[in-house]
Amino acid sequence: MAYQGGGGHDHGPSPALYPVSPESLFTCRTHNICMVSDFFYPNMGGVESHIYQLSQCLIERGHKVIIVTHAYGNRKGIRYLTKGLKVYYLPLKVMYNQSTATTLFHSLPLLRYIFVRERVTIIHSHSSFSAMAHDALFHAKTMGLRTVFTDHSLFGFADVSSVLTNKLLTVSLCDTNHIICVSYTSKENTVLRAALNPEIVSVIPNAVDPTDFTPDPFRRHGSMTIVIVSRLVYRKGTDLLSGIIPKLCRKYQDLNFIIGGEGPKRIILEEVRERYQLHDRVRLLGALEHKDVRNVLVQGHIFLNTSLTEAFCMAIVEAASCGLQVVSTRVGGIPEVLPENLIILCEPSVKSLCEGLEKAISQLKSGTLPAPEKIHNIVKTFYTWRNVAERTEKVYNRVAGETVLPMDKRLERLMSHCGPVTGCIFALLAVFNFLFLTFLRWMIPDSIIDVAVDATGPKGAWTNQYPYGRKRGGDNETSKTR
Amino acid sequence: MCAQPVTDTPETRWQKVLYERQPFPDNYVDQRFLEELRKNIHARKYQYWAVVFESSVVIQQLCSVCVFGVIWWYMDQGLLAPHWLFGTGLALSLIGYVLFDLLDGGEGRRKSGRTRWADLKSALVFITFTYGFSPVLKTLTESVSTDTIYAMSVFMLLGHLIFFDYGANAAIVSSALSLNMAIFASVCLASRLPRSLHAFIMVTFAIQMFALWPMLQKKLKACTPRSYVGVTLLFACSALGGLLSISVVGATLFALLLVSISCLCPFYLIRLQLLKENIHGPWDEAEIKEDLSRFLS
Numbered sequence: 001m002a003y004q005g006g007g008g009h010d011h012g013p014s015p016a017l018y019p020v021s022p023e024s025l026f027t028c029r030t031h032n033i034c035m036v037s038d039f040f041y042p043n044m045g046g047v048e049s050h051i052y053q054l055s056q057c058l059i060e061r062g063h064k065v066i067i068v069t070h071a072y073g074n075r076k077g078i079r080y081l082t083k084g085l086k087v088y089y090l091p092l093k094v095m096y097n098q099s100t101a102t103t104l105f106h107s108l109p110l111l112r113y114i115f116v117r118e119r120v121t122i123i124h125s126h127s128s129f130s131a132m133a134h135d136a137l138f139h140a141k142t143m144g145l146r147t148v149f150t151d152h153s154l155f156g157f158a159d160v161s162s163v164l165t166n167k168l169l170t171v172s173l174c175d176t177n178h179i180i181c182v183s184y185t186s187k188e189n190t191v192l193r194a195a196l197n198p199e200i201v202s203v204i205p206n207a208v209d210p211t212d213f214t215p216d217p218f219r220r221h222g223s224m225t226i227v228i229v230s231r232l233v234y235r236k237g238t239d240l241l242s243g244i245i246p247k248l249c250r251k252y253q254d255l256n257f258i259i260g261g262e263g264p265k266r267i268i269l270e271e272v273r274e275r276y277q278l279h280d281r282v283r284l285l286g287a288l289e290h291k292d293v294r295n296v297l298v299q300g301h302i303f304l305n306t307s308l309t310e311a312f313c314m315a316i317v318e319a320a321s322c323g324l325q326v327v328s329t330r331v332g333g334i335p336e337v338l339p340e341n342l343i344i345l346c347e348p349s350v351k352s353l354c355e356g357l358e359k360a361i362s363q364l365k366s367g368t369l370p371a372p373e374k375i376h377n378i379v380k381t382f383y384t385w386r387n388v389a390e391r392t393e394k395v396y397n398r399v400a401g402e403t404v405l406p407m408d409k410r411l412e413r414l415m416s417h418c419g420p421v422t423g424c425i426f427a428l429l430a431v432f433n434f435l436f437l438t439f440l441r442w443m444i445p446d447s448i449i450d451v452a453v454d455a456t457g458p459k460g461a462w463t464n465q466y467p468y469g470r471k472r473g474g475d476n477e478t479s480k481t482r
Numbered sequence: 483m484c485a486q487p488v489t490d491t492p493e494t495r496w497q498k499v500l501y502e503r504q505p506f507p508d509n510y511v512d513q514r515f516l517e518e519l520r521k522n523i524h525a526r527k528y529q530y531w532a533v534v535f536e537s538s539v540v541i542q543q544l545c546s547v548c549v550f551g552v553i554w555w556y557m558d559q560g561l562l563a564p565h566w567l568f569g570t571g572l573a574l575s576l577i578g579y580v581l582f583d584l585l586d587g588g589e590g591r592r593k594s595g596r597t598r599w600a601d602l603k604s605a606l607v608f609i610t611f612t613y614g615f616s617p618v619l620k621t622l623t624e625s626v627s628t629d630t631i632y633a634m635s636v637f638m639l640l641g642h643l644i645f646f647d648y649g650a651n652a653a654i655v656s657s658a659l660s661l662n663m664a665i666f667a668s669v670c671l672a673s674r675l676p677r678s679l680h681a682f683i684m685v686t687f688a689i690q691m692f693a694l695w696p697m698l699q700k701k702l703k704a705c706t707p708r709s710y711v712g713v714t715l716l717f718a719c720s721a722l723g724g725l726l727s728i729s730v731v732g733a734t735l736f737a738l739l740l741v742s743i744s745c746l747c748p749f750y751l752i753r754l755q756l757l758k759e760n761i762h763g764p765w766d767e768a769e770i771k772e773d774l775s776r777f778l779s
Contacts, residue, residue, distance in 0.1 A: 154765040178509075184498050188516050189765040198515060202508035205500040239770055243777050271778050309767040312500075331768045336500045348768040382501040391508055 030458050031396050032064045032119050036111075036136035037126035038099045040069035040087065044290060046314055047127045047152050050206055052081070057389030059083050063396075064457025066118050068111070070100050070132060084455035084462025088114055092132065102131035104138055104429055108436055111139050113444075117452045122396055124148045128155070128165070134172045141175055141410060142433045146399045149173060150180040151190045154311045154332050166193040167418070171426045174417040175410050177399045180204050180392065182312040183333030189311075195417065204391045205337075208317045210380035215323030215372035216298040223254040224364060226357065227300030227324065229293055229315055230307070232263030237306030237329065242268045243350035244304075246276045248357060255281070255361070260296045262287035297322040301369075302360045308348055310334055316343065320379045323372020325364070327356045338382075342375060407434060520762040528755060533748035535707070538714045539648045541744055542699055545721035546691050547639050548736060552724035553687060554671050557680055564683040571683075571690050578698045585705045609686065616682035623673040631670050638667035642692070664692040 035055055039047045055065045060083070071077075071089040079087045090110055095101040115123070123140035125133035128151050140147050149172070156162050173179060173194040179201045181187040191198045226248075230236040241259075248255055259269060259282065266284065273282045288296060297303065303319030305328040313334050316326045320342050328334055330345040337343075346356035363369045405413060411430060415423040455462045494505055496512040506512075556562035579601075583591055623631055645660040668688030672681040702710040718740060726733040 154767075156766055157761045158766075183500055185764050188519070188763060192516070192519070192761060192763075198511040199509055203500070204508055235767065237768075237770070239774050243772065243774050246777055268778070275778060308770070309765070329768065332765055333500075335764075336498055339499070339501055348770065350772055350774070394508065 029397055029400070030063050031400060032121045032457065033058060033066075033124055033396065034115065034118065034120040034122070034136075035065065035067045035124050035126065036069075036130075036133050037067075038070055038094075038130035038132045039127055040067060041081075042072050042075060043098055046206065046312075047130075049290070050150075050152070051126055052085075053207065053209070053385040054389055054392060055085050056083060057385045058393070059085060059456045059460075060386075061389055061393060062458060063393070064118075064454055064460065066114075066120070066456075068114060068132075068136065070094060080455060080462075084460060086455050090132075095131070097129070099130055100132045100135075102135055104135060104433065105436060107132065107135045108139050108142075108433065109440055111136055112143065112437065112440060113449060115140070115143060115145065116446050116449045119451065120145065122146045122148060122399060124150065126150045127152050128169055129153065134168070137172055137176055138430075138433065139437075141404065142430065142437050144404045144406075146402065146404060147176045148178045148180065148395060148399055149176050150182070151186060152182055152311060154186060154189050154309050155193055157192070167422055169194045171414070171418050171422060175405050175413050177402050177404070178202065178395050180395060182206050183336050185333040185336065186311040202391070202395055204388055204395075205383055206312045206314055206317075207383040207385045207388045208314055208321055209385065210321050210376070213294050213297070213318045213321035213376075215321075215376045217323070217372050219295075219298045220301060221256065221299065223256055224252065224302070224361060225256045225258060225300040226302045226304050227258045227260070227297055227319070228304050228306070229260040229288065229296060229319075230305065231261050232259075232265040232269065234265065235308050236263075236265075237308045237348060238263065238265035238268060240306045240348065240350055240353060241304075242272045244306075244353055244357070245269070245272055245278065245282060247350065247354050249276065249278055249281060251358075252361065257282040258285065258296060258300060259283065260285040260288040260293065293318065294322060297324060300324055301364055302327060302357065304353070304357065305329065305334075306348070306353065307331060307334070313337055317379065317383060321376055323375045325360045325369050325375075327353065327360050329353070338379075342378065516763075518763050522758055522760050523762050525755065525758050525760060528748075528752050530748055530752060533751060534744055535711065536649075537744045537748060538711065539699075539703070541718055541740055542714055543643060543646055543648070543696070544736075544740065544743070545717050546695060547643060548721040548725055549717075550639075550668070550688065550691050552721070552728060554675075554684060555728055557675055557684060560676065564677075564680050567687060568683045571687050575690055575694060578694060582698055582701060585701050590701070608689070612685050613682050616678040616685070619669060619673055619681045619685065620675075620678040621673075623670060628674060631674055635667040635670045638663045638670070642667065646696075661693055664688060668692075 033055075035051050037047060037051055039045060040051055041048055051067060055067060058065050065085060067085065067087045069087065069089060070092045076089045076091055079089065081087060090107070092100045092107060092110075100107075114120070123136055123145050125137050125147070126149075127133055133149070137147050137149060155166065157166065169190075170193070173190075173196060177200070179190060179194075179196065181190050181201060181203050182205055184203055187198070187201050187203050190196065191201055228241065230238075232238045245257055249257075257278075266286075269282070269284060273279055273284070285296065297319055301324065303316065303324040303326045305313065305316050305319075305326065307313060307329055308331060310332040313328070313332075316328055316334065316337060320326050320338055326338060326343045328343055328345060329348040331348060334343075335345060344356040344360055346352040360369075407430075411427045414427040414430060417423065418426060454460050496504060496506055496510065496514070498512075498514065553562065553567065557564065557567070642660050642664040645654060645656045645663065647655050647657040647660065665685070665688055668685055672684035672688075675681050675684055699710070699713075702713060722733055722737055722740075725736055
């Protein structure tokens with residue numbers, strides 16, 4: 001709070017000086033954004049690539065972006081990625097599934113130091129599974145910073161574990177300024193889970209880089225090929241594959257399967273292959289690197305997704321971008337992702353999925369499937385990271401105009417919103433957090449913390465120093481006028 | 483957020499799709515928001531008396547433990563001759579054995595393909611071994627203090643009640659563990675009886691009580707629910723009577739426990755059912771309803 005007056009966010013003129021037109025508001029105002037999540041490179045997945053791509057596009061739009069995550073093995077300290085994207089790998093202990101342990105306190109000194117020296121104005125946390133993201137939200141509110149949270153996953157309401165995590169999410173989000181979900185279904189889910197006002201929840205889908213996923217019909221084999229790329233786990237419906245593969249292989253002699261991905265359910269697929277003697281027709285590729293996914297996808301005609309739950313499903317967009325006919329289960333946000341002429345939706349059962357696949361096969365045989373190039377050209381207009389960044393920027397602008405709840409209001413909100421018991425416990429923790437912060441400010445006042453050199457943003461050293469950066473700056477201009 | 487004014491004409495109807503750029507702000511909330519929300523679709527409507535009937539399984543098991551305790555006390559005090567208990571137990575077991583086949587007309591036996599000879603063999607093997615080892619049982623726990631034995635038995639019997647298969651499909655249910663805990667408790671208690679014959683008969687009785695009796699009960703409940711209710715009442719009364727002859731306070735407390743389980747708990751279950759708010763929607767994880775193991779066998 002103290003340093004905000006000291007020129008924290010006075011980059012760029014205040015929007016009030018300009019005639020009130022949305023365009024000027026969006027292009028003139030820049031923010032100092034800190035993305036926080038436990039999940040980042042070298043870990044690989046949807047959240048990781050979302051953070052990376054979004055940060056790159058925000059940098060392109062002139063914002064200062066830094067990323068905070070925990071140390072991955074030897075990868076610790078500060079690293080710079082493309083375009084001067086600064087990443088802090090913090091020495092926090094990993095507890096489970098690459099998520100750090102949370103005590104709500106131990107990360108405050110480190111995070112405060114970073115927030116102060118980087119002059120951060122907006123904290124953007126990602127993924128409800130990340131303890132660090134929630135910690136950062138908690139500290140940021142104590143420090144009076146604006147907060148944004150992106151939820152990437154769906155959760156049920158039935159079992160004990162989801163009841164507990166939903167309660168924690170309610171606590172974490174009740175005083176967060178804005179929440180971003182990746183699909184409308186995800187928004188409904190998050191609003192219900194955290195008992196939120198739907199007005200402060202925006203839907204901004206994920207995106208796919210269409211230049212990474214281009215079709216290549218010459219790589220296809222003569223016979224029909226169904227491609228599956230997913231982690232081989234229960235939630236991705238790998239069990240359903242064990243029914244689909246033998247059924248379809250018996251019916252179509254010229255049908256092949258290519259399966260990319262690794263996981264505990266791989267053994268089932270191996271058993272099926274053994275049992276039905278399908279070694280030459282079912283290829284199990286094992287774990288794939290993200291850059292290899294395209295080369296696997298283009299070998300097939302049909303893409304099959306058997307997920308049992310999915311907030312957005314990037315895999316089907318990637319497959320459609322490569323020109324494949326997509327067959328998928330109708331779960332979660334999947335029906336929102338692709339228009340009906342590009343996807344065949346089925347119920348999550350062997351029978352329904354086989355019917356969907358047979359429909360796709362008959363279309364393929366009769367030649368009524370659209371050409372891969374044509375599908376690619378349609379899909380590439382749907383989801384782009386530039387669009388995501390533009391929409392996220394609007395959220396930042398809105399949040400920057402809002403006030404952060406002062407301590408007394410925040411306590412009131414916690415107690416009124418999160419139930420009598422949980423509310424009081426977390427209100428108490430918030431008070432402790434505040435006292436701890438006051439202590440830290442007394443130990444090391446904000447004024448003696450060094451200010452970091454901006455790598456990105458309006459005064460970014462990276463863009464001023466390197467010719468490459470300047471070139472990208474030129475790109476930036478063109479993208480703005482577009 | 484800054485966006486064009488929203489007009490709700492048919493041309494600009496909001497769609498629940500992500501691939502189209504719509505003239506609405508990202509945080510727009512349509513009337514159709516949460517329209518697919520369903521509540522309590524799997525919630526069951528309970529009938530009071532049906533729940534009371536189902537609770538009799540718990541009553542039966544509580545009574546089994548109670549009867550077992552009472553019989554052990556009588557044996558320990560020397561008020562009950564082991565021969566008498568053995569005779570009664572044997573007679574009741576034979577009646578139960580005949581009933582077990584009569585109830586479903588021998589269908590269960592045909593399905594399992596188990597012969598009477600096999601039954602007789604296992605009964606003989608069991609009795610011989612228990613009889614042979616009963617002197618060992620007698621001296622097994624001599625070095626352990628009696629208080630420890632009592633405490634252990636209580637915990638084991640509680641465990642038996644917790645893990646018993648009352649028909650609920652839960653992870654905690656394990657009939658094998660439950661039976662083992664009961665037998666362990668009986669071995670502990672039997673080792674404190676005066677002679678090895680007592681110990682042998684106590685363990686045999688435990689087997690009848692905790693292994694054979696629940697099997698017969700299950701069949702009774704499935705085939706003749708009416709007589710099952712009668713048997714439960716009779717069994718509960720005899721357990722109460724037995725306890726009453728030892729301790730009035732104990733019997734009163736036990737009676738209260740039985741009444742609360744069979745009458746109050748069902749009442750609260752039905753009352754609380756009204757407060758149930760189970761939310762379902764498109765975000766729920768889909769369930770695989772088919773049996774997929776057939777593809778692998």
